[in-house]
Amino acid sequence: MSGLDALIQIIGLLTNVLVMLIIIQFIIGLLFAFNVVNQSNDFLMAFYNSINRLLDPVLRPIRNMMPNTGAIDFSPLVLIIILQVIMIILSSIAY
Secondary structure, eight states: OHHHHHHHHHHHHHHHHHHHHHHHHHHHHHHHHTTSSOTTOHHHHHHHHHHHHHHHHHHHHHHHHSOOOTTOOOHHHHHHHHHHHHHHHHHHHHO
């Protein structure tokens, strides 16, 4: 069973990293939207674009399935919920 526990812990770690990237993307997007940070800041813009490139393949299928809600994108929230449900299922299987 220790192999299964290790696998679940690794998946949990990757899930946590993905959730943190989603939160960072959201915060930087808010900073740009409310003009707290100018989009001409090269470092922050490059960091934001790299996070978008990492998350876009995961978020795109969710965006395609969800209805258009206008300016608000709920796909990161849906992804976080899906990841948490997967972690709950995996932990209940392991124990």
